[in-house]
Amino acid sequence: MPSIPVPTLLRLLDAERLPLAGDWSHRAPWPGLHTVLLRRQLPAPGWQAPLFALPAQLIAGLPRAVPKRQQEFLLGRLAAHEALKAAGCPATQAWAGQAERRPVWPAGMTGSLSHTDSLVLAVAASTSTGVRSVGVDLESLAPDPEAVRAIEACFDEDERRGLAACPHGLLGGFALKESLYKCLQPLVGGWIDFEDAWVRWSGDPSQPARLTLRKTLAPAFPAGHELQGSVGFFEEHVVAAVAC
Structure with missing residues (x-):
């Protein structure tokens, strides 16, 4: 104390x-x-x-x-x-x-x-x-140019297109992928790449996001396994979380 x-x-x-x-x-x-x-x-x-x-x-x-x-x-x-x-x-x-x-x-x-x-x-x-585990991420709504390039590079073309249709969708998707890494890494060990999960999010903070694994990370987390995420906004930031 x-x-x-x-x-x-x-x-x-x-x-x-x-x-x-x-x-x-x-x-x-x-x-x-x-x-x-x-x-x-x-x-x-x-x-x-x-x-x-x-x-x-x-x-x-x-x-x-x-x-x-x-x-x-x-x-x-x-x-x-x-x-x-x-x-x-x-x-x-x-x-x-x-x-x-x-x-x-x-x-x-x-x-x-x-x-x-x-x-x-x-x-x-x-x-x-x-x-069992949780991951969170905070990102500024005005990232610097280097961060913008990193954010854009972490999605494939179809994924990027779906998220880009929403206000701050790419930034929210990036924060979700960062949260996923923090959530799963303690459970599976090793490195988790951005392309190891597909993110779907409507851009509406009241609606959950879906993250689908594209490869098997561990027996408990096989390819196709889906996790749920949450996204919100606060003081010119996006805040995201993923838990399992």
Whole structure:
């Protein structure tokens, strides 16, 4: 449990907690999914993480990196902690570790993290609710040119045509594929390519997206297996999730 209140920790880290407008987390089609969203201010020149005031569990594994990356790491850990508590994990155990730059969730829990320059998102659920794994992704609605090229390259022609017919459809499809990777990689191991799944989404946030595997990733995830995704919009961002 943090030694000082979470709102104080957030102020020290130049961030604040936000409601997820549009009830995106409530529309997601999985039980027990708990969401924490933070707005961050990018560190000013000379900013240093206030390590003296932060719980030891929060700073464990803090990278030796530029202030922006350290702030992002700490806010991700704090958001994960709050999401895990909301999902029923005891506060003393609700800390995500790290292995190979990926979060490691407490036993009996699953979750996912994503961030942009202005937002940090964490979701968590107890596996007792039937959610084995979850992945989330945040993307700016105004990606830079390099990101646009990467987004366009992750679809085949037919898939791209269907998504491009919807407002922000390609960006939503990209966020879904990123979420799929985060969801399935802990379960199947190895690399999952963008072309390993076909995405269908109407562009309507109230409607689920469908992701169909084009190759067998593991016995439990054969070619043709379908997963469900959810897409929403918040503060000039698209937010997507996939769970199984």
